[in-house]
Amino acid sequence: xxxxxxxxxxxxxxxxxxxxxxxxxxxxxxxxxxxxxxxxxxxxxxxxxxxxxxxxxxxxxxxxxxxxxxxxxxxxxxxxx
Amino acid sequence: xxxxxxxxxxxxxxxxxxxxxxxxxxxxxxxxxxxxxxxxxxxxxxxxxxxxxxxxxxxxxxxxxxxxxxxxxxxxxxxxxxxxxxxxxxxxxxxxxxxxxxxxxxxxxxxxxxxxxxxxxxxxxxxxxxxxxxxxxxxxxxxxxxxxxxxxxxxxxxxxxxxxxxxxxxxxxxxxxxxxxxxxxxxxxxxxxxxxxxxxxxxxxxxxxxxxxxxxxxxxxxxxxxxxxxxxxxxxxxxxxxxxxxxxxxxxxxxxxxxxxxxxxxxxxxxxxxxxxxxxxxxxxxxxxxxxxxxxxxxxxxxxxxxxxxxxxxxxxxxxxxxxxxxxxxxxxxxxxxxxxxxxxxxxxxxxxxxxxxxxxxxxxxxx
Ligand SMILES: [Zn+2]
Numbered sequence: 354x355x356x357x358x359x360x361x362x363x364x365x366x367x368x369x370x371x372x373x374x375x376x377x378x379x380x381x382x383x384x385x386x387x388x389x390x391x392x393x394x395x396x397x398x399x400x401x402x403x404x405x406x407x408x409x410x411x412x413x414x415x416x417x418x419x420x421x422x423x424x425x426x427x428x429x430x431x432x433x434x
Numbered sequence: 435x436x437x438x439x440x441x442x443x444x445x446x447x448x449x450x451x452x453x454x455x456x457x458x459x460x461x462x463x464x465x466x467x468x469x470x471x472x473x474x475x476x477x478x479x480x481x482x483x484x485x486x487x488x489x490x491x492x493x494x495x496x497x498x499x500x501x502x503x504x505x506x507x508x509x510x511x512x513x514x515x516x517x518x519x520x521x522x523x524x525x526x527x528x529x530x531x532x533x534x535x536x537x538x539x540x541x542x543x544x545x546x547x548x549x550x551x552x553x554x555x556x557x558x559x560x561x562x563x564x565x566x567x568x569x570x571x572x573x574x575x576x577x578x579x580x581x582x583x584x585x586x587x588x589x590x591x592x593x594x595x596x597x598x599x600x601x602x603x604x605x606x607x608x609x610x611x612x613x614x615x616x617x618x619x620x621x622x623x624x625x626x627x628x629x630x631x632x633x634x635x636x637x638x639x640x641x642x643x644x645x646x647x648x649x650x651x652x653x654x655x656x657x658x659x660x661x662x663x664x665x666x667x668x669x670x671x672x673x674x675x676x677x678x679x680x681x682x683x684x685x686x687x688x689x690x691x692x693x694x695x696x697x698x699x700x701x702x703x704x705x706x707x708x709x710x711x712x713x714x715x716x717x718x719x720x721x722x723x724x725x726x727x728x729x730x731x732x733x734x735x736x737x738x739x740x741x742x743x744x745x746x747x748x749x750x751x752x753x754x755x756x757x758x759x760x761x762x763x764x765x766x767x768x769x770x771x772x773x774x775x776x777x778x779x780x781x782x783x784x785x786x787x788x789x790x791x792x793x794x795x796x797x798x799x800x801x802x
Contacts, residue, residue, distance in 0.1 A: 359669075361660060362590040363614075366625060367742070371665065395745050399769045403614040412609070412658075412673035426660070426671060430610045431590040433627050434477045434565040 354379055354421040356386060362431040364404060367396050377419060383408060384415035386425055404429040437465035437491065443535055447489055455650045461489060465535070467647045470494040470557035472545050472573050474525040476632030477563035477587050477639060479511035482525055484640040486532040490647070493529055493536060494557055497521040498544040508629035545569055547693040550576035559643050562586045562606075563636070567613050568694045574599060574606035575691035578681050583646050587639040589627050594635035594661035596654060598642050603655035608676040608683075613694050615768075623790070624763045631663050702771055703783045705758060707791035717756040717783070722770045727762050730800035733789075741766040744773060753779050760785035760792070 356375050360368045368390065375386055383406050391397040407426040408417055419425075439447070439462060450456045467490050471478050474497040485493055501509070501516040501524060516524045526540035543549060545564070554560055554576040562573040562584055570586070577584035577599065584599040586606060599605045638659065645651045658671040680687045705713055719736035721728065722744060732738045739747045741761065751757070751774075759774065761767035764787050771784040785792065793801035 361662075362593045363625065365593065366591070371662070394742075395773075396742060396766075396769060399615055403610065403612045405610065407671040407673075410669070410671055412671055426669065428595075428658070428660075428671065430567065430614050431588045431593060431595060432565060432567045432570060432614075433589045433625075434473050434475050434563045434587070434632075 354381070354419070356419055356421075356423045356425055358386065358390070359424065359426045361426065361428050363400055363429045364397070364427040367394050367400070375425075381419050382415065383413055383417045383419060383425065386419060387415065387427075390427075400429050437462045439465060443489070446533075446535070450488070456648060460648045460650070463649075464489050464644070464647055465491045467559070468492040468494070468557040469643060469647070470496065470553060470560045471563055472496045472560065472569065473563035473565060474509075474511065474521040475499075475505065475563060475565055476508040476589060476627065476629075477561075477636040478525065479509045480633045480636030481561055481563055481640045481643070482511055482529055483532060484637060485643065486529040486536050486538075488640075488644055489533060489535060490644075491535075491537065492539065492557075494539040494541055494553070495522045495525045495529070496541040496543070496545045496553060497525070498542055504623075508627060508632040510633065545572065547572065547691055550691045551580055554580045554582050557582065559583050559585060559646050561639055561643055563639070570606060571613065571694050572691050575681060575688060578605050579689075579691060585639055585643045585646070587635050589631050589635050591625055592628050592631060592662060592664040594631055594638075594663070596635060596638045596642065596659040596661070597657065598646065598654040600646075600653065600655055604673055604675040605679065605682045607681045608679045609658065609673055611676065611679065624765050628663055631661075634663060635661055702768060704786040705783050706786050707795055710758065710760075710785060710792050711796070713758060713783075717758045717781075720751070720757040720759045720770070721789070722759060722761045722767055723789070724766075730802065733799065741770050744770055748777055751779065756781040756783075758783050758785055760789050762788050763790050764788035 358373050358375050360371055365371050405428045409424055447461045450461050469490050474495050499521050501512045501519050501521055503517055511528050520542050522540040522542040526538035529538040550572050560577050560582055574584055587596045642654055660669040677684045721732045721736045721738045722741040724740045759767045759771045767784055771782050774782045793799050
């Protein structure tokens with residue numbers, strides 16, 4: 354199944370793009386989406402514990418099950434002011 | 435308290451008085467309101483300009499920094515001749531110049547654990563316009579404990595966030611329970627920020643503060659507003675109070691505002707910028723800046739491997755060699771230093787403050 358990934362702030366910087374699609378197996382969870390991206394970009398490990406993830410506009414935990422067409426927003430804390 | 439507005443004030447605020455949601459009673463509410471702005475920087479600039487123009491009676495400005503030339507690209511409250519002046523003082527002067535009916539408190543001390551709650555207690559609403567994570571947690575903690583709303587905003591490159599934390603909803607720690615690593619570095623200095631984004635996001639932040647003071651509209655409580663200036667899109671993420679929140683959850687563990695420390699920083703061997711030149715007699719500089727950050731060149735003898743390619747390039751490094759790892763401001767290099775340690779490199783040190791700190795002492799080094 355495919356999910357759409359929106360990356361913000363530092364995560365966008367690491368992924369080098371704000372929007373991308375991700376192919377995952379059926380039944381995959383939010384954590385699997387993150388692992389797939391982290392396998393590609395090891396620097397994401399630095400942001401893993403602090404980044405929050407929203408699924409279809411709602412903040413969720415890593416164990417949440419994903420569905421075809423879901424939109425994930427990766428939201429690292431951004432401190433700039 | 436009821437503020438009797440003078441004839442001059444009535445004329446000044448006439449465009450507010452014409453709006454039914456504000457009117458005379460709303461304008462009087464603003465005139466008696468007290469607001470604390472933590473950080474007179476990119477966000478603080480538009481926030482202070484609009485709160486002053488709107489006639490907020492008393493505005494506290496907490497900032498212990500001085501105006502730097504690199505601030506002027508986005509901090510529109512300041513002018514070139516302010517360089518070197520204390521920000522709180524320059525900002526308070528500007529606020530009074532914008533609107534003589536506003537009282538401005540210049541608080542030139544650092545907003546820290548020992549004064550956070552006492553300062554917050556003096557005001558009705560707090561705006562978090564800071565640029566460091568420890569300060570953001572401290573503003574949140576002090577506001578929750580003192581029962582004051584925290585109007586939060588942050589900016590990074592093209593991305594902005596705005597949210598309002600009140601006792602009716604979740605707090606900053608519910609949203610971000612885990613501080614990021616290496617969090618003491620000001621984010622704008624590290625990754626850059628689009629100047630106008632500070633204006634866009636700061637204006638939203640000022641709007642939320644005014645709504646709270648006036649008691650109108652729907653505040654951004656439990657909603658994180660995301661502003662993407664590059665795609666010209668805004669989004670909203672809903673979130674709730676986290677029952678596990680250490681501050682506002684079911685069994686809170688914090689009963690005082692906490693100054694968060696950067697533990698990681700302490701566990702990595704570092705050298706200071708002033709020691710770099712001497713150290714390079716025996717150590718080799720590993721410059722991990724990204725290509726766009728290093729377009730003006732690297733220091734003589736340095737090995738340049740961008741952090742994003744470090745894992746793929748480990749074979750280019752000699753494990754018998756001593757390396758000082760450096761990036762622009764010392765965030766990526768800290769990650770890279772840890773990465774090298776994990777890969778078995780034992781003689782690795784990290785340049786504190788990055789090449790930015792070094793460039794301040796070596797004018798011949800081309801750097802931006
Ligand atoms: Zn909370």
